[in-house]
Amino acid sequence: MNGAQALISSLVGAGVEVCFMNPGTSEMHFVHALDSVPAMHSVLALFEGVATGAADGYARVTGRPAAVLLHLGPGLGNGLANLHNARRAHTPLLCVVGAHATGHVRYDAPLQSDIEAVARTVSGWVHTAGTTRALAEDAMRAVAATTANGGQIATLVLPADVSWTGGGRTAAPRPPTPLAGVGEAVTAQVAAAIDGRHGVLLLGGRALTQRGLRAASRISQATGMRLLAETFPAAKDGGEGVPTVERLAYLSEMAVQQLTGMRTLVLAGASAPVSFFAYPGKDSDLVPEDCEVLSLADSIQDVEAALEVLADAVAADSQPLLAAGNRVQPESGPLTGSNLATAIAASLPENAVVVDEANTSGYALPAALAGARRHTLLTLTGGAIGQGMPVATGAAVGAPDRPVLSIEADGSALYTIQALWTQAREKLDVTTVLINNAAYAILRMELARTGAGEVGVESARMLDLSDPTPNFVDIAKGLGVPARRVSTADELTAALENAYAEPGPHLIEAMVPAVS
Amino acid sequence: MNGAQALISSLVGAGVEVCFMNPGTSEMHFVHALDSVPAMHSVLALFEGVATGAADGYARVTGRPAAVLLHLGPGLGNGLANLHNARRAHTPLLCVVGAHATGHVRYDAPLQSDIEAVARTVSGWVHTAGTTRALAEDAMRAVAATTANGGQIATLVLPADVSWTGGGRTAAPRPPTPLAGVGEAVTAQVAAAIDGRHGVLLLGGRALTQRGLRAASRISQATGMRLLAETFPAAKDGGEGVPTVERLAYLSEMAVQQLTGMRTLVLAGASAPVSFFAYPGKDSDLVPEDCEVLSLADSIQDVEAALEVLADAVAADSQPLLAAGNRVQPESGPLTGSNLATAIAASLPENAVVVDEANTSGYALPAALAGARRHTLLTLTGGAIGQGMPVATGAAVGAPDRPVLSIEADGSALYTIQALWTQAREKLDVTTVLINNAAYAILRMELARTGAGEVGVESARMLDLSDPTPNFVDIAKGLGVPARRVSTADELTAALENAYAEPGPHLIEAMVPAVS
Numbered sequence A, B: 001m002n003g004a005q006a007l008i009s010s011l012v013g014a015g016v017e018v019c020f021m022n023p024g025t026s027e028m029h030f031v032h033a034l035d036s037v038p039a040m041h042s043v044l045a046l047f048e049g050v051a052t053g054a055a056d057g058y059a060r061v062t063g064r065p066a067a068v069l070l071h072l073g074p075g076l077g078n079g080l081a082n083l084h085n086a087r088r089a090h091t092p093l094l095c096v097v098g099a100h101a102t103g104h105v106r107y108d109a110p111l112q113s114d115i116e117a118v119a120r121t122v123s124g125w126v127h128t129a130g131t132t133r134a135l136a137e138d139a140m141r142a143v144a145a146t147t148a149n150g151g152q153i154a155t156l157v158l159p160a161d162v163s164w165t166g167g168g169r170t171a172a173p174r175p176p177t178p179l180a181g182v183g184e185a186v187t188a189q190v191a192a193a194i195d196g197r198h199g200v201l202l203l204g205g206r207a208l209t210q211r212g213l214r215a216a217s218r219i220s221q222a223t224g225m226r227l228l229a230e231t232f233p234a235a236k237d238g239g240e241g242v243p244t245v246e247r248l249a250y251l252s253e254m255a256v257q258q259l260t261g262m263r264t265l266v267l268a269g270a271s272a273p274v275s276f277f278a279y280p281g282k283d284s285d286l287v288p289e290d291c292e293v294l295s296l297a298d299s300i301q302d303v304e305a306a307l308e309v310l311a312d313a314v315a316a317d318s319q320p321l322l323a324a325g326n327r328v329q330p331e332s333g334p335l336t337g338s339n340l341a342t343a344i345a346a347s348l349p350e351n352a353v354v355v356d357e358a359n360t361s362g363y364a365l366p367a368a369l370a371g372a373r374r375h376t377l378l379t380l381t382g383g384a385i386g387q388g389m390p391v392a393t394g395a396a397v398g399a400p401d402r403p404v405l406s407i408e409a410d411g412s413a414l415y416t417i418q419a420l421w422t423q424a425r426e427k428l429d430v431t432t433v434l435i436n437n438a439a440y441a442i443l444r445m446e447l448a449r450t451g452a453g454e455v456g457v458e459s460a461r462m463l464d465l466s467d468p469t470p471n472f473v474d475i476a477k478g479l480g481v482p483a484r485r486v487s488t489a490d491e492l493t494a495a496l497e498n499a500y501a502e503p504g505p506h507l508i509e510a511m512v513p514a515v516s
Helices: A003-013 A025-036 A048-062 A072-088 A102-107 A115-120 A132-146 A160-164 A184-193 A210-223 A252-259 A303-314 A337-347 A365-370 A388-398 A419-425 A441-449 A457-462 A472-478 A489-501 B003-013 B025-036 B048-062 B072-088 B102-107 B115-120 B132-146 B160-164 B184-193 B210-223 B252-259 B303-314 B337-347 B365-370 B388-398 B419-425 B441-449 B457-462 B472-478 B489-501
Strands: A018-021 A041-044 A067-071 A093-099 A125-128 A153-159 A199-203 A226-229 A236-238 A264-268 A292-297 A352-357 A375-379 A404-409 A430-436 A483-486 A506-511 B018-021 B041-044 B067-071 B093-099 B125-128 B153-159 B199-203 B226-229 B236-238 B264-268 B292-297 B352-357 B375-379 B404-409 B430-436 B483-486 B506-511
Touching: A003 A025, A003 A132, A003 A160, A018 A025, A018 A048, A018 A388, A025 A067, A025 A093, A025 A153, A025 A160, A025 B441, A025 B457, A041 A419, A041 B457, A048 A067, A048 A072, A048 A093, A048 A375, A048 A388, A048 A419, A067 A072, A072 A093, A072 A115, A072 A153, A072 A388, A072 B072, A093 A115, A093 A132, A093 A160, A102 A160, A115 A125, A115 A153, A115 B115, A125 A132, A132 A153, A132 A160, A153 A160, A184 A264, A184 A292, A184 A303, A199 A210, A210 A226, A210 A303, A264 A303, A292 A303, A337 A365, A337 A430, A337 A489, A352 A388, A375 A388, A388 A404, A388 A419, A388 A430, A430 A472, A430 A489, A441 B025, A457 B025, A457 B041, A472 A483, A472 A506, A472 B472, A483 A489, A489 A506, B003 B025, B003 B132, B003 B160, B018 B025, B018 B048, B018 B388, B025 B067, B025 B093, B025 B153, B025 B160, B041 B419, B048 B067, B048 B072, B048 B093, B048 B375, B048 B388, B048 B419, B067 B072, B072 B093, B072 B115, B072 B153, B072 B388, B093 B115, B093 B132, B093 B160, B102 B160, B115 B125, B115 B153, B125 B132, B132 B153, B132 B160, B153 B160, B184 B264, B184 B292, B184 B303, B199 B210, B210 B226, B210 B303, B264 B303, B292 B303, B337 B365, B337 B430, B337 B489, B352 B388, B375 B388, B388 B404, B388 B419, B388 B430, B430 B472, B430 B489, B472 B483, B472 B506, B483 B489, B489 B506
Parallel strands: A018 A041, A018 A067, A067 A093, A093 A153, A125 A153, A199 A226, A199 A264, A264 A292, A352 A375, A352 A404, A404 A430, A430 A506, A483 A506, B018 B041, B018 B067, B067 B093, B093 B153, B125 B153, B199 B226, B199 B264, B264 B292, B352 B375, B352 B404, B404 B430, B430 B506, B483 B506
Antiparallel strands: A236 A375, B236 B375
16 A cells, blocks of 8 residues: 555545545646545546635535645645635645655755745644655644644645555544633623623624524523624524524724624624724724623634523523524516625525625625525635635535535636536536626725725726626636526526526526626 | 835836736725826736736746736735746746735734745745835835846735835836856866767756857857757747757656766756656656766856857857758648647747647647747746746737747646636737647646556546536637637648737637547
């Protein structure tokens, strides 16, 4: 057994059963070893950002790490933006980066670069495998490391010779790292500080599962404390039968309004609110000056359990407030951000995974989705656009029994559009609503917010996707995904129903005027 | 004047007149400042790898650095693979990475990451601007640094507040860093060691300009020394009227044959030959054991001048051997790698820039191009595929009076396919021959070379681009570039002639069976 075979066998034994990959020559023995370990499901991506984003999406819906296989430093570079997003999502993810054979490194061949230095910027754990004998144990350490610190990236750099040399030994899985607990004194302190009239419980991370939301809702029902969710959750349950929680706005002007009057802020799996970007003359810190901030649990602690303990302490007899199925009626007429949202919400199938990278055009989605059928929402955790379509791809691999809806902005889509090909190859039930407004509309808004001044000819050109306007129906067809263009709400509803009913991926290009 | 305005004005003053970009919110003041400095030509890319590759291509044809503007750490990550290639090409390139405002950093907002750590892996110079007052001087240092060490990447990290704050001052350009010289003793030593029967002069970097090639050819003509060029030149002149030099083969099995019998190896701007990857049981070092290796000049030295000094010393009266215009006749029939090459060579316009990322399907190109009209060849210097289309885009911006031919493999094209959109927007005269063989054919070959064993079902699937086979005509149309598919040599010739005759970009999808 060579190193690669021992590695892959051991990964499968540890529950890592999917490997998203974009391999090269230094990974050929890894690829070949896939033939001898059929339990490993390998998924090819045409670009590394698709592979890393898919591994993120997979873990967000399964709770288990996938592996991703990348080709040397440049492959890691191509995957880095979505690893950044995965890091911000606290996603458990095993990143295997193939490297030159140990003896080849000193020749500084063209693909040589400092892999570890790049990996460290996104990983909680980095190690370069030194021997074939120890490789599988290294991998088991790595898999266990993915569950440390509330979920993180573990990067195993894999020299080609460590893969190809014989004498590999499989290794037994190690137990996952348990989440850190929350001390009784902390729960008691928070319980004592609860301020029903002026208090906010800010939920993030695992606090946004059904379990966390139910406990939080009980607290809110009993004490009057207001609930808010972090702006960009990794995975948030919602819809019928799940407590509704308003999300903190992306625009800090709006977030400040949401937080006005708050005197006590309890953090439950979320960080204290700060603006996404800095703006001239505006504070980054969004917590009002006279507000006391307490942490119930941070991202590495067991926030679900902590919320239940807190609920039992302050709301023993209360019940969570569950959303009724207030299904919105789809509206008619030419598409707008508003009727796009109602069409999506009204037609959403039960138990869907909704991946939202709609940016400006998605402004009406949260309100519309609150009354939709039960679903899980995955968002852009790290701000690095180009995450939505890869995450949707991985979510569909991880949850083949759930429909996946990928709501995607044109500008963001074009970073990792190659995801469509993997959806076609794997016949994944992903429905992409591609919102084409022919602009980086969010940047037009941001340029105004930064107070830079009036937009001139040259700067407008840098924020505009027209001239030429991409045609996503053509692009999708070229990548093997059936596609159609819609420009009214009724057409969108019909296209969505058709896409959900038919197996495999579909793309719906929704022509929506840019928000100005 | 704010920092961004002072920065851009000063860059233009220093001859940096093009900025390829994919900006975000933290770069909005930079974008806005473009309106006040119309001499800066800004070019939008839909993906950062296009922007960085384009900056590389621009510098390869102009000899002058372009700027590239990226959005924080993830933007740098997306651009990293082509920065890696640019590093290997010794390309002067100014990389400006926008960052959060200085005061925003401590809040660890979602897009915060360690930009400098990533930048250092590809840059010879890295600096984070601290004050608006010093920003333009920082930029002038950076521009000068791009010409140090034979050409390198200088990365200036630009916090948003340093851009937006008033009190910016323009700065005067600094002279470029001259290339290091070659001592007389070295030239004399090489002259004394020249071994006409068993010597090879290996040319790389600037030795492959017309000037360098003419001097090298004189030496070869006078002494009998054999000339070879490095495998993947950044820019190599060739065709009619230019000395022909065989390139060292990518396949080390073939390179070893080319080097058999060599007893003296003189390096002129090239590194000593090593295999691109390592293979089980094979040497990485391709220099025969009994061969003496001498360095005339390395990549940071003035190799053109050194070759002329050497030529004057050992070949005072000899003339270079210039290629005659042995125009190959285009062949007919269904497309193969061979008649594809003759069709391309026969129709190549005078003074074209040829970007070669054809990989396996391009095997017949070097021989065919030797007798073509005069041209400059740009190749994949760092092995990170996805370079060709961006480099072709930047070359067309840098040399608007030269036709650009981009020969591209399907697998590689799909890493940075968004380059087509920039070609369409900028109306660039780029003709792309997209070789569609529906496979990572090079990896099939590499799997065999690594001796991993027979290809099984699962591994074959990881090296295959069929199921579904991308349709590049559809993809190109979707990105605004007119496209047609050809499957015979005659159709290819006709399509090439049409593309060269008509302004703006064109894509020709050439259906060629995979080399097996």
